[in-house]
Amino acid sequence: MIDLHAHTTASDGSFTPTELVQLALSLGLTALAVTDHDTIDGVPEAVEAAAMTGTLEVVPGIEFSVDYIHGEFHLLGYFVDVAQPAFLSRVRYLQENRFNRNQVMVRLMQEQGFEITLADVEAEAGGGQIGRPHMARAMMRKGYVQSVQEAFNEYLADGKPLHVPKVKLDPAEAIELVHAAGGVAVLAHPRFLGFSARDELFTELTRLRALGLDGLECYYSQHSSEQTETYLGMAAELDLVVTSGSDFHGVSKPDVPLGVVFQGKPGAPELLERLRARRNERQIVVAP
Ligand code: AMP
Ligand code: MN
Numbered sequence: 001m002i003d004l005h006a007h008t009t010a011s012d013g014s015f016t017p018t019e020l021v022q023l024a025l026s027l028g029l030t031a032l033a034v035t036d037h038d039t040i041d042g043v044p045e046a047v048e049a050a051a052m053t054g055t056l057e058v059v060p061g062i063e064f065s066v067d068y069i070h071g072e073f074h075l076l077g078y079f080v081d082v083a084q085p086a087f088l089s090r091v092r093y094l095q096e097n098r099f100n101r102n103q104v105m106v107r108l109m110q111e112q113g114f115e116i117t118l119a120d121v122e123a124e125a126g127g128g129q130i131g132r133p134h135m136a137r138a139m140m141r142k143g144y145v146q147s148v149q150e151a152f153n154e155y156l157a158d159g160k161p162l163h164v165p166k167v168k169l170d171p172a173e174a175i176e177l178v179h180a181a182g183g184v185a186v187l188a189h190p191r192f193l194g195f196s197a198r199d200e201l202f203t204e205l206t207r208l209r210a211l212g213l214d215g216l217e218c219y220y221s222q223h224s225s226e227q228t229e230t231y232l233g234m235a236a237e238l239d240l241v242v243t244s245g246s247d248f249h250g251v252s253k254p255d256v257p258l259g260v261v262f263q264g265k266p267g268a269p270e271l272l273e274r275l276r277a278r279r280n281e282r283q284i285v286v287a288p
């Protein structure tokens with residue numbers, strides 16, 4: 001049984017890569033993808049922790065934030081070679097942009113009268129990449145808000161006073177980067193794309209498919225059975241590989257356990273084999 005969507009302390013998850021691997025093993029998972037937001041820093045440790053066990057495959061992954069008509073959607077890259085130069089340099093660039101953005105956002109907080117320093121926010125991130133969830137936690141810890149959600153609603157959500165946009169890839173570039181790194185590109189949690197009409201989502205998926213999109217995360221912890229059926233139909237129609245992921249974050253999203261994706265269960269191993277087959281087909285096509 002597999003879970004192809006999980007975060008570590010390298011982004012906004014609360015488990016270190018080693019702890020995540022241990023949890024996956026204790027649940028009896030046979031494959032786990034590490035898919036942190038815009039970073040691959042958690043991958044090497046997870047791969048190493050799993051290599052010693054021999055029963056768990058760690059799929060190297062990333063979850064890119066991508067610019068589109070409704071703001072941002074998330075693109076999962078699987079089987080990426082984390083050392084590929086073009087891929088790595090773009091990922092580093094995104095991290096530098098976040099570094100600058102964090103400084104600007106902390107300054108805005110201070111101008112609003114919050115006594116919060118960059119060190120306070122860093123402490124929430126435990127050494128990993130900093131994002132708005134860590135700022136929200138720092139605000140809560142200091143008693144400025146009652147909950148992380150309140151911090152977003154009042155200050156940090158898009159359009160709110162403390163929000164500073166981050167650099168996002170455009171869809172074509174994000175897909176190309178994943179392919180350049182030898183990976184496959186999968187659209188994450190389609191329910192969050194904000195298309196209420198089926199036709200609109202289908203049109204967007206058709207456009208992304210033409211740009212090289214390989215797969216669709218049809219099975220997702222927060223998709224209803226009905227949504228899952230709709231997305232499975234679209235994936236079949238567009239020849240997109242189906243994936244399955246929980247989006248585990250640990251205590252940052254306590255209602256989303258690892259390995260619980262659809263009807264209380266993890267994904268089936270065949271899904272990973274189809275994804276691997278698509279990766280292999282793609283490599284044959286791009287080989288000189
Ligand atoms: P960042 O990458 O720093 O822009 O932070 C993005 C993360 O913040 C997302 O992955 C979510 O976990 C969280 N987030 C974004 N918008 C909201 C919102 N309106 N309410 C709660 N959490 C949010
Ligand atoms: Mn997140």
Ligand code: MN
Nearest residue numbers: 063074188189
């Ligand atoms: Mn996401």
Ligand code: MN
Nearest residue numbers: 005007063247
């Ligand atoms: Mn995610």
